Amino acid sequence: MVLLDTLREGLADLDVRGLTRRRRVADTPCAAHMTVDGREIVGFASNDYLGLAAHPRLAEAIAEGARRYGSGSGGSHLLGGHSRAHAVLEDELAAFAGGFVDAPRALTFSTGYMSNLATVTALAGRGATLFSDALNHASLIDGARLSRADVQIYPHADTEALAAMLDASDASVKAIVTDTVFSMDGSIAPLARLAELAERHGAWLIVDDAHGFGVLGPQGRGAVAQAALRSPHLVYLCTFGKAVGVAGAAVIAHETVIEWLLQRARPYIFTTAASPADAHAVSASLALIAGDEGRARRQHLQALIEHTRETLRLTRWRPIDSPTAVQPLVIGGNEQTLALAARLEAEGLWVPAIRPPTVPVDTSRLRISLSAGHTFADLERLRAALVRMGELA
Numbered sequence: 001m002v003l004l005d006t007l008r009e010g011l012a013d014l015d016v017r018g019l020t021r022r023r024r025v026a027d028t029p030c031a032a033h034m035t036v037d038g039r040e041i042v043g044f045a046s047n048d049y050l051g052l053a054a055h056p057r058l059a060e061a062i063a064e065g066a067r068r069y070g071s072g073s074g075g076s077h078l079l080g081g082h083s084r085a086h087a088v089l090e091d092e093l094a095a096f097a098g099g100f101v102d103a104p105r106a107l108t109f110s111t112g113y114m115s116n117l118a119t120v121t122a123l124a125g126r127g128a129t130l131f132s133d134a135l136n137h138a139s140l141i142d143g144a145r146l147s148r149a150d151v152q153i154y155p156h157a158d159t160e161a162l163a164a165m166l167d168a169s170d171a172s173v174k175a176i177v178t179d180t181v182f183s184m185d186g187s188i189a190p191l192a193r194l195a196e197l198a199e200r201h202g203a204w205l206i207v208d209d210a211h212g213f214g215v216l217g218p219q220g221r222g223a224v225a226q227a228a229l230r231s232p233h234l235v236y237l238c239t240f241g242k243a244v245g246v247a248g249a250a251v252i253a254h255e256t257v258i259e260w261l262l263q264r265a266r267p268y269i270f271t272t273a274a275s276p277a278d279a280h281a282v283s284a285s286l287a288l289i290a291g292d293e294g295r296a297r298r299q300h301l302q303a304l305i306e307h308t309r310e311t312l313r314l315t316r317w318r319p320i321d322s323p324t325a326v327q328p329l330v331i332g333g334n335e336q337t338l339a340l341a342a343r344l345e346a347e348g349l350w351v352p353a354i355r356p357p358t359v360p361v362d363t364s365r366l367r368i369s370l371s372a373g374h375t376f377a378d379l380e381r382l383r384a385a386l387v388r389m390g391e392l393a
């Protein structure tokens with residue numbers, strides 16, 4: 001019983017500190033309007049930025065993929081699990097988002113978490129130095145820990161500080177690692193400056209575009225295309241569970257980098273390949289994203305973003321200046337943030353309260369995540385509720 005009691009004490013401690021997390025059960029597909037725990041709500045919690053997660057064409061693509069290739073891959077990519085669906089998708093991805101390098105190639109993964117562990121550990125081992133933005137996603141942090149490289153954390157987006165660290169480093173292998181869109185702030189990394197520093201110091205530049213792929217840049221080709229970067233040392237990570245509306249991830253880079261990952265990256269080698277039906281659906285989603293429907297959805301999303309920025313400026317709390325679909329409103333303490341989220345929820349508005357350790361202490365926030373599935377009427381409901389709560393608070 002002592003072991004269980006230790007866990008119970010730990011759970012009670014989380015509770016006292018307002019850090020207990022609770023899952024909601026979605027009864028309908030992920031969408032701006034959905035039923036959660038039996039109640040109809042407007043959801044501002046998902047990363048489904050283009051509203052594609054419930055798109056009929058993608059559901060049909062999964063069904064078609066399953067009919068053609070079956071439900072399971074049956075093995076790892078190197079031992080029989082690599083299907084034609086994965087191979088086709090890799091070629092499409094290299095063509096779609098590999099414009100930053102002369103010989104692009106893509107490698108698909110089951111999740112972005114694993115693609116990040118794979119990339120960081122394969123490119124930076126013992127003796128290497130990783131330079132990591134302070135607000136990077138947990139998967140990049142865990143990759144850095146697993147790599148056994150020396151890790152230097154630079155203050156968020158502070159390229160001066162990073163330049164000084166690079167100047168002072170004599171590591172034989174260096175890699176700069178950053179999110180493109182920071183998931184809890186919505187801000188965009190200074191990619192052009194990071195690319196310059198990487199070139200000057202002979203460092204890899206590993207960028208995680210989980211929140212930019214499909215949304216930013218021409219045709220949704222992502223943050224690197226938006227910044228018009230070019231470099232053979234750029235390693236681009238994108239995920240398919242967010243704007244793409246399916247699941248999985250890919251690394252896109254120079255073909256030599258990809259061959260190295262394929263040969264050496266343990267999170268690639270020692271796991272079952274994702275369902276080929278999912279890969280087939282990601283291909284279908286890329287076609288939507290690159291086409292007229294994608295363009296229309298991105299335009300609507302942009303209008304929603306601008307409208308929300310105006311609204312949040314008028315509340316009594318502190319919005320973070322974000323040009324993306326992630327619009328955070330910093331409240332401060334955990335309890336207060338939770339209370340506001342609960343009151344929004346009572347009004348049928350689902351806005352998650354983000355607390356430490358996901359964000360720094362005393363910066364707990366409501367994370368309003370916009371989707372092309374939202375209407376201006378949804379935003380008006382949110383605005384009215386925030387104004388009311390601000391008057392009462």
Ligand SMILES: *Cc1c(COP(=O)(O)O)cnc(C)c1O
Nearest residue numbers: 111112113137139183210239241
């Ligand atoms: C969501 C996310 C990941 C993880 O991707 P999954 O496919 O969900 O595992 C990695 N990096 C960032 C920045 C993310 O937001």
